[in-house]
Amino acid sequence: MWHLHSSTTVAAALVLTLAIFSPSAQAVWPMPANYSEGKIGVEIKRSDFMIKSNVTSSSVVNAAIERYQYLVEHEYFESPYDFNEGALKTSGYIYSLEVGVQSAQDVFDLETDESYTLEVPIEGKAVISAKTPFGAVRGLETFSQLIVANSGRKIIKNAPVRIVDAPKFPHRGILLDTSRNFYHVDAILRTLDAMAYNKLNVLHWHIVDAFSWPIESKVHPELTEKGAYSVDMRYSYEDVKKIINYAKNRAIRVMPEFDMPGHTFVVGEAHPEIMSCLNKQPNWDKFAAEPPSGQLNIADPRAVSFAFDIITEYSRLFLDLGFHMGGGVLNEECWKEDPVVELYVRDHPGESINSLIVGWFTQMSEKLNEMGKIAFAYEDPVLNYNFTAKNTTILQAWVGEDSVSRIVDKGYRAIASPWNRYYLDCGNGSWLSNFEGNSWCDPYKGWQQIYSYNPLANITDPEKQKLVLGGEVALFSAQSDETTVDRYLWPRTAAFAEIMWSGNIDPNTNTTREAIKVAPRLTDQRFRMVARGIMAGPLQPLWCIRHPEACLHPSAAT
């Protein structure tokens, strides 16, 4: 039982308020699938607290233990709700945390089991049990979030705690564009840390786009020489390996994307001969959604051969099974005006720009399969151009909220990235200097809009629901780089992460999870992230965080 050493009426009223609005598992984000707790405060025995595992051969487990051992020792997190809380009474000590892992095998892919159980008794040893090293990583994060600082001690407030947890969706990601603006490796590693705090598991690395080619190529070094912004703005092979390893230790896959054949102006810096509509000005808008225009010439066998080179080289560098071949926003006008395309279509009866597009993706998919990869693509080739992909292809739905259901209706697996919910770059004005209007995807996506979106909406067939693998928020970087990445991603991506991990429906009540009820927990997570060095912005005035019932929209109040 709690005894407030310095209780006040205000504090008591506050506790009451929070009790209404926040579930008991206040500190854990995203909400575990199953959670039960008691009322006993226990202290972490700091002087000799140890995390150990039954497996010693897993580098993932070893790295995670080292990380969380450090965190438990050094983190001193006070929840914003505990700002004037006195010393809480504790009845026992937790001396150690044992991490049991069934198999030390550390392959991490879409099939990997991330489940774990966590038990914190009222005295003695806490225990995590997981089938895989990656489940152990998730359990360790949960354990770290149970701990709060209180009067110089570190305590878990509500022992005994029993958590049986597993993610709702296997693909929970962030798309990060490093082509419009560059992010140094440190900013990417920091983002991976933040992802791990929210149990996200895919960094969809949108490495290249029209603007720059920031990654080393050993096969086509001229791409980087002419296409990287500077010698300091390049990812070497060593950088990539470092990022992949850092991610894996946090149970995060790194899926590369080489977006082709659109958005490839930068390839033209080195190879104008394989390009169509290269940097048309000033009416670029006829040829591309944004400047500079340029698409690989799909009628030119040299362009196909170039794309094969790219797929081959980077399929080897990136170890993940997934490889995203792009395919978003193709501009037909670009090819219609290209003399090579024109000639090809004229000389090949039955061929058309549509058939060339289908041919392109057919060849790329086959190449990826040949390289042992699972092909990812944006929805466009399948939904707009009648490309009949292999059913192993995974399509990223981004255009409308009905794209997910359209994809699974065709029998493909889908990841949800609807721009009107998940595009985090929107709502920051135009980046065209002479244009005072808004961004194309205005307005800004508030965390409530992100939280209330259900990737399974309008899909009732359970078999089709299974085809929805998860989702990705996206940060296209026209107006972002390492100076602002935290602010764009967090805490909004934490809101996304809970829906991805826990689903849109609370299984305990069988009702939709509501933003109104989670704001205090999300704020708790936001403050924890700030304490861990992630510059996530506040959701509300702190007064509202403390009085959630007083800061509601009247016409929507419940």
Add this chain to the structure above:
Amino acid sequence: MWHLHSSTTVAAALVLTLAIFSPSAQAVWPMPANYSEGKIGVEIKRSDFMIKSNVTSSSVVNAAIERYQYLVEHEYFESPYDFNEGALKTSGYIYSLEVGVQSAQDVFDLETDESYTLEVPIEGKAVISAKTPFGAVRGLETFSQLIVANSGRKIIKNAPVRIVDAPKFPHRGILLDTSRNFYHVDAILRTLDAMAYNKLNVLHWHIVDAFSWPIESKVHPELTEKGAYSVDMRYSYEDVKKIINYAKNRAIRVMPEFDMPGHTFVVGEAHPEIMSCLNKQPNWDKFAAEPPSGQLNIADPRAVSFAFDIITEYSRLFLDLGFHMGGGVLNEECWKEDPVVELYVRDHPGESINSLIVGWFTQMSEKLNEMGKIAFAYEDPVLNYNFTAKNTTILQAWVGEDSVSRIVDKGYRAIASPWNRYYLDCGNGSWLSNFEGNSWCDPYKGWQQIYSYNPLANITDPEKQKLVLGGEVALFSAQSDETTVDRYLWPRTAAFAEIMWSGNIDPNTNTTREAIKVAPRLTDQRFRMVARGIMAGPLQPLWCIRHPEACLHPSAAT
């Protein structure tokens, strides 16, 4: 003359492009009033470079010299445009900078002369001449911005340089709200640094609002005890003095605002007896623009007496001549339903809520005058309630773009803060947890919208133009705190700063300054700010920064 030691065709083309789009004073932001330059590169003689002044008795000058001496020694700024520039030839050395100041008197107010001249010869000694210490501060900032790094040296590219400079507007500020969320002192000092880099001169400190009372009060300590978010979230007298002094050394005034009688819910935490409509729920929207509702009871003499206490105490703590008494967004319904107000109006024929409002501001203005202050207020009491203020009162126009002209038409001085241009908090979604809509002042204000706004628009009479003292961008902090302040303010506030310093019309061409032409210079400034520790976000993909002509909106292209 320049000799590119490692010239390439690409680099040459780049220089040509930039020459079209960026004025020669590329490095200096905001653009000086008069600028001329040569073509000789000179090197800063680093080993013994010294800044000295003829006056030694000005703490402002001494502090500025120390600051810029450090900066010239330690800053190593490479413009993003110079990323692959080779070593540039220089023909001479600058050995020292002499800062001539006519008067060491260091009173800084609306009348203070901030003009300076700066001469950088092709060899020898650079010279700043200023009438006041504050002009010297501006000149030093300009000098620091002329210097760029090149192959391990620090050089000024275009000597001889001659700058004769003075600001267009005397009041160039940022309104920072520290009530919705708290900013630790360090974040405020960092913001003052950033302001100095942009020659802004007013920190309008919106200290209190409905949500918290973060400042120490010696007269009413209960306000802080009950109204500050925590003991760690308070500004002590010492903190305030530190901020004022830090600001003064950067030629920045600190003008406090105590917004009354509206937006005062937090006063009710300690003094509910002097409040009307205190925290009405759930239909707060009838009584306030945002929760929690609460206005000082304008019919209660105790409320007037309380406000006098506040004005008296803080008029002494804050040394600036300006004191902002608030007055924005008054809600009549709040008072209509108040029994004290009702009774008062019933018992006093001829009195009304309008007359009580006028009475309130009349008394507050007189109190401020008595304390030797210049009263500032939002436009509302004068434009909405027929309050006839003394003509020394300065009104902050925030509602519409025509507010400025309406104010000066009445003979008052105005500062421009139109919400649809200058409210930097807008466009980040709602902070009401249960509301998926946008912020009231959507959309986000892009830098182009800020840059294209002319505070003198529709005011043709030169006498009336003189009544427009300048402007303020505003950051109300419902969704901002020290984790995000840089990102909200910069680089957009730099765009604002140039219009404030240099005016909307370029005197050399007598044409409107256009965003399209300044983007490269603004980006230069943004990168310099990042190098100085301000996390200002990027405006565009770096590719567009380097190819400004290629990233224009086609229908608006010039």
